[in-house]
Amino acid sequence: DIQMTQSPSSLSASVGDRVTITCRASQSIGTYLNWYQQKPGKAPKLLIYAASNLQSGVPSRFSGSGSGTDFTLTISSLQSDDFAIYYCQQSYGPPRTFGQGSKLEV
Amino acid sequence: EVQLVQSGAEVKKPGESLKISCKGSGYNFVSYWIGWVRQMPGEGLEWMGIIYPGDSDPRYSPSFQGRVTISVDKSISTAYLQWSSLKASDTATYYCVRPDCGSASCYPDYGLDVWGQGTTVIVSS
Numbered sequence: 001d002i003q004m005t006q007s008p009s010s011l012s013a014s015v016g017d018r019v020t021i022t023c024r025a026s027q028s029i030g031t032y033l034n035w036y037q038q039k040p041g042k043a044p045k046l047l048i049y050a051a052s053n054l055q056s057g058v059p060s061r062f063s064g065s066g067s068g069t070d071f072t073l074t075i076s077s078l079q080s081d082d083f084a085i086y087y088c089q090q091s092y093g094p095p096r097t098f099g100q101g102s103k104l105e106v
Numbered sequence: 107e108v109q110l111v112q113s114g115a116e117v118k119k120p121g122e123s124l125k126i127s128c129k130g131s132g133y134n135f136v137s138y139w140i141g142w143v144r145q146m147p148g149e150g151l152e153w154m155g156i157i158y159p160g161d162s163d164p165r166y167s168p169s170f171q172g173r174v175t176i177s178v179d180k181s182i183s184t185a186y187l188q189w190s191s192l193k194a195s196d197t198a199t200y201y202c203v204r205p206d207c208g209s210a211s212c213y214p215d216y217g218l219d220v221w222g223q224g225t226t227v228i229v230s231s
Contacts, residue, residue, distance in 0.1 A: 034216075100150050
């Protein structure tokens with residue numbers, strides 16, 4: 001299985017901050033990397049697909065980049081609604097695998 | 107509106123069997139793969155497996171092969187996840203998901219863009 005490692009596992013930030021979360025794959029996955037946001041008690045929500053494509057309806061302060069093994073999710077100016085857990089997921093090879101999550105806290 | 111609606115929470119005893127469901131609506135159910143994701147309490151997301159309603163052929167993650175059964179009844183647009191003998195370690199929330207597939211095999215995908223609301227399963231004696 002392809003292992004996905006996120007960093008940091010948790011981070012503290014404030015409204016208005018620029019935040020970057022990284023995701024590293026154990027082998028090259030091209031750009032087949034997706035990002036999700038999960039809030040307590042809710043299903044995850046797709047933010048970014050294929051490394052850099054913004055899902056419909058997702059605010060433009062979210063962006064993604066990277067290819068091969070290293071990827072980033074950036075939130076340009078944190079809003080109060082953005083405090084959540086973020087997961088990366090690869091779809092290059094079966095089985096799909098997720099990162100362990102990055103918890104964004106106030 | 108495209109939706110996946112899952113069955114309600116379950117409380118079971120170890121050794122019991124269970125089948126939870128996921129009903130799709132708002133789209134052509136037979137044309138889209140349906141997958142299942144596990145989230146244990148306080149933990150991250152784990153991919154369990156996927157099925158194509160058109161041929162009902164499930165594909166399992168090695169970690170879940172032999173532990174669960176994924177099936178589908180396309181006549182009622184519903185996918186299922188079942189256990190024959192539950193363990194306490196099966197306590198989790200289970201999500202059904204619809205990948206935006208980039209090929210007939212659904213590898214790669216362009217995100218799990220539709221999620222069910224989750225079914226919480228508690229296994230306790």
